[in-house]
Amino acid sequence: MIKYKRIQKLFNIEIPIVQAGMVWCSGWRLASAVSNAGGLGLIGAGSMYPEVLREHISKCKAATDKPFGVNIPLLYPEIDLLMKIILEENVKIVFTSAGNPATWTGFLKDKGVTVVHVVSSVKFARKAEQAGADAIVAEGFEAGGHNGREETTTLVLIPIVRDAISLPLLAAGGIASGRAMVACEALGADGAQVGSRFAASIESSAHENFKNKIANTGEGETALTLKQLTPVRLLKNKFYQQVQEAELRGASKDELENLLGTRRAKRGMFEGNLEEGELEIGQVAAGIKKIQPAEEILNEMWKEYKVVKQSLCI
Structure with a gap:
């Protein structure tokens, strides 16, 4: 039923x-x-x-x-x-x-x-x-x-x-x-x-680059980050590593906002830059x-x- x-x-x-x-x-x-x-x-x-x-x-x-x-x-x-x-x-x-x-x-x-x-x-x-x-x-x-x-x-x-x-x-x-x-x-x-x-x-x-990346994502390749701003789950890439390094050294909220910028998500998901872009996706990828x-x-x-x-x- x-x-x-x-x-x-x-x-x-x-x-x-x-x-x-x-x-x-x-x-x-x-x-x-x-x-x-x-x-x-x-x-x-x-x-x-x-x-x-x-x-x-x-x-x-x-x-x-x-x-x-x-x-x-x-x-x-x-x-x-x-x-x-x-x-x-x-x-x-x-x-x-x-x-x-x-x-x-x-x-x-x-x-x-x-x-x-x-x-x-x-x-x-x-x-x-x-x-x-x-x-x-x-x-x-x-x-x-x-x-x-x-x-x-x-x-x-x-x-x-x-x-x-x-x-x-x-x-x-x-x-x-x-x-x-x-x-x-x-x-x-x-x-x-x-x-x-x-x-x-x-x-x-x-972008096709992002779609293909999703289809080739393995277990443990996403993480929740940017908790000082608004928590977001991302694929681990160069941008993610930059965020992690900044958070580990105690970067201020202003510094993190500057690192995030205004176009990171567009650069990654829409324009297909898999290293410098913000790639938002769930664990189920x-x-x-x-x-x-x-x-x-x-x-x-x-x-x-x-x-x-x-x-x-x-």
Whole structure:
């Protein structure tokens, strides 16, 4: 028996898999491909100027008649403009992250938008529920990109968040297979948000160098770093080593911010500089061995989920 129902109903999708809104990886091509395949695609606005976001929304609308959404980091400097564009373009699903959910949740819901907030702790899951969010993404520290300071793993985070809230719950962090979906369901999740595997998809807007690097990543080749600023999980490369050396000698916050600069993530993930760029990816990259179409990824995960469920008789 297939249990995942609340998420399908909330987003009007067939498969309870959401493609994460990843900077430099999740433009309109990836979002529309995932939505067309039965999941929920997200445009990642974190790396987009306001008019670039408008363009991606417009192209996504032209490429799919299925539901899709936009992920917006709440600390984005031009967030007022992004929210204005989302309403003007009639986007009906918004995932928010990296900020106080009370700031925008009520505003968006008053406009008829379904709001989902990404958290890494029980504290912020409760805050998101109190703010009126429609669902929660609980992301363990295995995940790529910006991460929680608590370093709570997905295995621990999902059940304690499930016990703390009544909202539909998406599990994230280290999920790239149907087997992982079944495990997260057993822990209390209603669906899954998947990032790293879609970052290595054909439709991902990441540079081919980065995609190939993901497909050749081994165990232990990522690490959580930059904890003095905002913790982020990176592939180990020359830039990562520079960060480590700076932190070990007690570099100040200002020095670390200067080292990070403003274009490191773009240089690595979008432009393909594998040594000088910031390469954000999750631990689960060690299990990703090929670059595939988004539809194939979605179908493989969902098929495996159903096979494993049946084999376990649950």
